[in-house]
Amino acid sequence: MMAARLCRTRAGAVLRGGTRFLLCIGLLFLLQAPLVARAADNEALERVRALTKGGATQLALRLLDQYQPAATQTESWMQWEKERYALYRAQRNWVQLAERATSPPVGLPTEFVRWAKTEAARARLNASDTQGARRVLRDLLWQEQGSLDERAEWRQLVIRSYLIENNVSDAHTALQQYRADFQVNSPAWRQLEATILIRAGKARDAYALIGDIKTHDGQLLTLLAGLQGDRLPPTTVLTRAYSLAEETRNKPALNHQAWLLVAEAAARAKDPLRRMHALERALTDAREHAAPDALLVANADDLWQAYESYAEALGNEARLLVGNDAAWLKKAESYKRDDALQARAFYAFLLGHAGIDTRKLAQRRFVDSLIEDGRAEVLRALYAESRRYPDLKAVPEYARYRLADQALTDYDITFAARLMQGLESPPIGEDPDGWSLRRARVLIYAGDQRGALQLLNAILAGKKKLSDAFAERFIQVLFDLQAAEHHTQAIALLEAVFQLATNPRIQRESLYWTADSKAALGDHQQAAELYLRSATYQHPTGGDMWGQTARYHAAEELGKAGLTQDARLVFQALLRHADDAKQRAVIERNIQQLWLIEKKATPQ
Numbered sequence: 326m327m328a329a330r331l332c333r334t335r336a337g338a339v340l341r342g343g344t345r346f347l348l349c350i351g352l353l354f355l356l357q358a359p360l361v362a363r364a365a366d367n368e369a370l371e372r373v374r375a376l377t378k379g380g381a382t383q384l385a386l387r388l389l390d391q392y393q394p395a396a397t398q399t400e401s402w403m404q405w406e407k408e409r410y411a412l413y414r415a416q417r418n419w420v421q422l423a424e425r426a427t428s429p430p431v432g433l434p435t436e437f438v439r440w441a442k443t444e445a446a447r448a449r450l451n452a453s454d455t456q457g458a459r460r461v462l463r464d465l466l467w468q469e470q471g472s473l474d475e476r477a478e479w480r481q482l483v484i485r486s487y488l489i490e491n492n493v494s495d496a497h498t499a500l501q502q503y504r505a506d507f508q509v510n511s512p513a514w515r516q517l518e519a520t521i522l523i524r525a526g527k528a529r530d531a532y533a534l535i536g537d538i539k540t541h542d543g544q545l546l547t548l549l550a551g552l553q554g555d556r557l558p559p560t561t562v563l564t565r566a567y568s569l570a571e572e573t574r575n576k577p578a579l580n581h582q583a584w585l586l587v588a589e590a591a592a593r594a595k596d597p598l599r600r601m602h603a604l605e606r607a608l609t610d611a612r613e614h615a616a617p618d619a620l621l622v623a624n625a626d627d628l629w630q631a632y633e634s635y636a637e638a639l640g641n642e643a644r645l646l647v648g649n650d651a652a653w654l655k656k657a658e659s660y661k662r663d664d665a666l667q668a669r670a671f672y673a674f675l676l677g678h679a680g681i682d683t684r685k686l687a688q689r690r691f692v693d694s695l696i697e698d699g700r701a702e703v704l705r706a707l708y709a710e711s712r713r714y715p716d717l718k719a720v721p722e723y724a725r726y727r728l729a730d731q732a733l734t735d736y737d738i739t740f741a742a743r744l745m746q747g748l749e750s751p752p753i754g755e756d757p758d759g760w761s762l763r764r765a766r767v768l769i770y771a772g773d774q775r776g777a778l779q780l781l782n783a784i785l786a787g788k789k790k791l792s793d794a795f796a797e798r799f800i801q802v803l804f805d806l807q808a809a810e811h812h813t814q815a816i817a818l819l820e821a822v823f824q825l826a827t828n829p830r831i832q833r834e835s836l837y838w839t840a841d842s843k844a845a846l847g848d849h850q851q852a853a854e855l856y857l858r859s860a861t862y863q864h865p866t867g868g869d870m871w872g873q874t875a876r877y878h879a880a881e882e883l884g885k886a887g888l889t890q891d892a893r894l895v896f897q898a899l900l901r902h903a904d905d906a907k908q909r910a911v912i913e914r915n916i917q918q919l920w921l922i923e924k925k926a927t928p929q
Contacts, residue, residue, distance in 0.1 A: 403437050446482050484517065504518075612706075675687035768780070777802075813842075836855050
């Protein structure tokens with residue numbers, strides 16, 4: 326059932342390209358192959374690892390759920406469980422990881438249980454659940470078990486929990502106790518103590534403590550402590566922080582901190598242009614790489630202030646008067662494409678200091694400039710994480726439209742739905758029906774099927790025909806409706822598309838997708854009829870790849886409807902056109918199964 330459902334993906338373009346039939350056959354074999362021996366078990370684990378590395382984490386989790394042995398098979402189960410944790414980490418699914426690792430099944434080796442609970446504590450810290458992490462860590466420490474290294478790690482995690490809370494006092498106390506118990510003075514611990522001292526406002530002490538640690542983390546702390554403790558000139562820190570940012574490009578979390586250090590050094594060096602540049606770089610990856618216990622934090626309001634300060638300073642030099650919108654706008658337009666950052670500063674200034682018409686124009690240019698420069702995350706931070714806009718309804722419409730587009734591109738449906746609330750009218754220059762389609766798609770993803778159906782039916786109401794391009798876009802949204810298992814409603818809309826479309830190809834596809842929904846509802850006889858109609862619609866022989874695929878599914882549905890003789894005849898006709906060996910093998914297997922079904926049903 327799962328394989329058959331996956332074979333009915335909505336990739337119409339793939340179907341027309343002639344490859345989907347073979348793809349489905351391969352997928353059927355893949356999902357039905359038994360994994361019994363240890364070699365097969367290892368092969369399945371490798372598949373999970375490959376999918377995780379390739380980014381298909383949901384499919385990897387599905388395979389893991391399907392094939393992980395029972396906990397009674399201890400060794401094998403633990404191996405699979407470690408892959409599960411790795412998968413949750415790849416998804417950044419800290420909550421699921423913490424919940425599963427906190428309470429492993431009984432009867433496992435104590436070493437594994439301790440390791441799992443340590444993973445749970447780490448996950449809770451990554452989710453900023455500091456109290457939950459300390460509960461797990463207290464249980465581990467009170468058991469008075471574990472190696473010296475394990476107990477040291479648990480104590481380190483306790484310290485980190487206080488840092489995430491910015492509870493400097495308890496962090497420092499815990500650090501001193503750790504130092505006394507474990508007698509450590511390694512570079513890593515000097516860095517940790519320096520971090521706490523910086524948090525406590527003792528940057529000079531931190532600078533003296535770090536010494537000459539050459540690691541990238543050590544360099545970051547040295548520069549930050551030197552800057553905040555007035556031990557290094559801001560211009561020196563700025564130059565070295567830029568170098569650090571370049572050197573840490575392959576270390577995202579550290580790179581994020583390096584750009585924030587550049588921003589702080591630029592502010593102290595009174596270099597607003599570099600400060601703007603650094604803040605944009607930092608905000609670009611803040612959501613993905615900002616750590617809960619990081620020393621430096623990206624702030625959207627800092628960037629708004631940097632834009633305005635830069636524009637105001639240059640405006641004063643040019644003797645531009647606030648209120649003379651045309652002069653400020655001309656200055657913004659004078660910057661070339663390579664100087665878009667400077668132009669953005671002037672447009673940002675106009676957002677708060679210009680008349681309504683100029684403000685609207687500045688808004689469009691400011692937003693478009695960020696998108697063109699690949700700064701969509703910066704745009705999101707500026708409008709969704711700033712005190713300027715306490716809620717999304719306060720965000721200007723044009724920015725909301727562009728943010729919604731980006732959210733849909735990133736499949737951030739919850740955010741897209743929030744942005745679209747109240748935006749019934751389309752953006753300027755966009756087709757109202759096209760805008761309604763986009764809103765309907767978001768509502769489907771957000772779970773508001775009733776609202777989506779109201780929009781979809783309203784689009785078709787009163788129409789006498791659909792253009793090819795719009796019909797195809799409409800069907801794409803119906804695929805989403807089918808994926809949400811609203812097949813009855815999808816059937817009604819697909820039948821309407823069949824009547825309104827003028828292109829036989831689109832009508833043929835509509836029949837096929839209607840058959841898909843009929844099959845999902847268990848109406849196998851009707852599904853078979855629709856598949857066969859699709860196979861030969863405006864194509865008498867049905868011998869093309871689309872027709873062969875439709876007839877293959879028709880035969881499946883005929884068999885499920887108990888019409889085994891018809892099913893066998895359709896399969897046999899397909900066999901005459903099948904050149905690929907694997908394709909022929911699958912068809913022959915289906916014919917054999919039909920024969921067995923008939924024999925079982927025939928009285929002896």
